[in-house]
Amino acid sequence: MKKVFLAAVGLATVLAHAASAATESPPKLAREVCSKCHGPEGISQSPLFPRLAGQQAEYLDQQLHQFRDRSRGDPHAQAYMWGVAGPLTDAQIKSISEYYASRKPVHGAAPSDPALAAKGKEIFFNGLEARNVPACAGCHGEQAEGQGAIPRLAGQHADYLYRQLRDFRSELRENETMHANVQSMTDDDAAALTEYLASQ
Amino acid sequence: MGLQQPSFSLTALAAVGLATAMLCAASTPAEAVPSFARQTGLACEACHTVFPELTPFGRRFKLNAFTLTTKQEISDINERKQGTLSLADLPPLALMFEASSTWQGKRVPDSNPSAPAGSQAQNGTVEFPQQLSLFYGGKIADHFGALFQVTYSQPSDHFTIDNSDIRYADQSQSGDFLYGLTLNNNPTVQDVWNSTPAWGLPSMTPPVGLAPAASPLIGKLGAQVAGAGVYGMYKDVFYLEGTVYHAALTGKTTPIDSTSGSHLDNYMPYWRAAYERQWGRHSAELGTYGTHAHFNQGGLNPENGLVMGADTFTDVAVDGQYQYIGENHIATAQASWTHENQTWQGLLNAGGTSNSKDNLNQYKVTGSYYYNRTYGGNVTYTRLSGSTDALLYPVGTSANGSPNSQWETFEVDYLPFLNTKVLLQYTLYQKFNGGSNAYDGVTNRKASDNNLVMLGLWTNF
Known part of the structure; x- marks a missing residue:
């Protein structure tokens, strides 16, 4: 059974080592919260969540304020963004908006139709x-x-x-x-x- | 919930055998935890298609140790500006309530051995609650979170520890690599796909009725074991986990001795590997999991204590899941095949099996559809096949010593609110413990006599 434990510890070590190979560091909130839906670097895979990479900073800033004060009330805004944006400060909104605006946008693939x-x-x-x-x-x-x-x-x-x-x-x-x-x-x-x- | 192989005192009497099978028909774990919604500010639909099935986002939330929060916290840091405390203003508590009314195809014999021959139990069972659970579900500290469940059930009339999963998780700066640790008390409860035993459909099961005598070991160790594991996921695609379990019996003498009944002997490894892809509104998973366990039939021979010898189980499962989560339509499917090799030593020495080796296969396929997360339902097909063993499945349980069983469960759901489900469920048996007619060799009972209809209410708040 020692072997099993050693294997588990070994795997943990490998995982921790890989995790330390950091690339450019996004703001903490973007990394720990936004990226869960909007993807790393703001490139989401699910069409449920918009891609934010390369989006206009002023637009992002305005939308986050509208989520925070609940003036944008479409169903997905209520289900997802009201709760997430509720506690954001003006400074955090600005930081997140500028971060995603600075990311390289993706260009779509050729249309299927x-x-x-x-x-x-x-x-x-x-x-x-x-x-x-x-x-x-x-x-x-x-x-x-x-x-x-x-x-x-x-x-x-x-x-x-x-x-x-x-x-x-x-x-x-x-x-x-x-x-x-x-x-x-x-x-x-x-x-x-x-x-x-x-x-x- | 104990091992479902019949114990030695049950080798003859049909009525007692039936009663044992009824006890084994315990409900499967079933959760959707509103305290997570309170902590994250996200509605149920972020993490669940229809509870308890997880969306891709719900899977990431769980793998990240339930720590995503958007709420104010009581926090502290040390001199190196490292966080030393991040405590929610209010504890992330939630309640789950299930009530049900269940009817069986045909009454079962009275469970009282001294009742007059032919006595039968009442048909039509109301449980209020069928299950009442209290949850602590959420963040404990940075990167550290838990789901604790304490459950009351009407027949037991007490609260007991239920599914519990304590996690630590972090990820690389790029977000590509997620890794974590889990401490839990039920193999597969830490899993994030709904094709494994702890989270498979049907998620609310009838509280009464007979269950087939056999089922793979991996699905019935809840609250009997505790384990520590490590996991990692790369680019939301490749998942790998290894966990080691040890017996941790609830309500038994410690340290474990001959009074403890059957239990896991020494350590049990559990492995899990999975590959997931997401494209558009679709996601699919293909994986494998399994375990290798030595099980001690403790208490079988008081003179010799635990030296009767261990029985060995090796479970290997292949599973898959597909989800389409559209704006109005949600369709999902899961499938699994579990093969179990059983090597008997303790049970053979005690005269509980005819063979030194047996095997068991379980095939399970489920499908579900929901419209606007309000109307829908699911279908589950299960088939069990395994070795014929006249002592393991004795007369009273099976006329021909076979565990072979086949059944479907049809469920229609109405969700007036995202956190509340009203359901009508029909379980239909074609084959039960080796036969369709007079399957137990004693009572002339048909497999279809065990069909069940359940009307249920399930709400989480």
Whole structure:
């Protein structure tokens, strides 16, 4: 049985040694809390959680404040972010926002449905005049990179973006500009647009 | 919950054999702990598809020693600015309450050996509570957390220690490598997939009724052992664990002697390896786990104490899990195959087995679906097959000395709230202890006579 214990101790030693091989150190909160859902470096695998790498710092800062004061109340914000952001200080919010904004964003893979993505590209650059949907690129940028409080959309999970469009349309998520922009957008339009954005 | 092999005083009387099987039909562990939600500020859906099944995030939370917190803490540091205390303002406590009403296909014989021949127990059992558990679930200090469960059950009419898992965990700076230590009292309770015995479906089981005589050892050591282990997970993909258990009997004399009954002899290693992938809303796991145990049939021979010789069990299991967690639809599946080699020495010396070696195989497949985490249900198929042994499964338990059994459990659930489940469950036996008709060789009882219907309420708060 000594051998079993020695093997366990040996494994523990190997694990501890591997753990000490640290790379660049993110803020403690990002490493110990945010990364559990949003992934290391802000690159989440699950489309339930948005990718934060390369997101606009001002947008992240604004959203964290809205989670903290509960003014952003879509279902996932309530289930996940109200509790997490509740105790954050202004300084912590700033630090987290700047950290994720400094991370290199990921670019999406080629779309699985090129025809759908092409339709989405058309909406992104030219809007849908018949449904009063303006061109997204006008605010979010030609590369969908965002600016200031307007978020980066390129490379984001299609599933996450689709849910946000739906929540804007139903006004579960607060944002008067987006309420107006997507009010007449159909599910098919949203699917095409998010397919394109996820591939950028 | 003890070993389910019949002991020597039970080799004949059918009624007593049935009563023993009933005692063995203890409920499986089943948890979802609201104190974790209080500590993290996350709703149930972060960690559970539908409780108690874990999401990928729930698995990471557990592997990180339940320490994620977003609440204010009472803290302290030393001169080197290292944290020496991080205590929650309020203890992370929670309650679990289960109530049930269960009906059997056919009444079972009266468990009182002196009752007139043919006497039967009442059919229709109400338990209020079926189980009432008090939890401490959450962070104890930095990187250090625990889940303690103390449970009251109506038949025992007392509180006793239930699943407990104390963990220490940390990760590399990059977050790629997670490692930890676990102290726990039930092999597989530390596991994070729902394809292992401690966390498999059905998660709420009928409190009465007969259970097949045989089942793999690894699933029935809860609260009889205590173990220490080390684990690691690399890039959320590769998981490896090794734990060593020792007998830690509850309610028995210490040190263990011939009055203690059957118990684990010396140390028992447990291993676990798993590979998990996540893509989009999907995740899948493939793994293996097992143990090698010497079991002492203590107390069988008071003159010789514990020197009757140990029986040896080697369990090797292969398991897999798939989850799809959509916005409205959740579908999951688990499967496992467990092979057990049994080498009898103590039981053979005492005349409790016909063979010096037996084996047992358990196949289990489960599937579940939920809509909006509100409406849904699950199906479980289980098949047991093993060696024929006329003394291990004697007349009264099995007419032909076979442990072979096969059954399904169908469950329909309604969750009016994320922390409350109302369920209707039907357990359907095709084969029981080797036969479909007159399977015990004494009472003309059919396997289908053991079918069960249970209406249950399960809430956590």
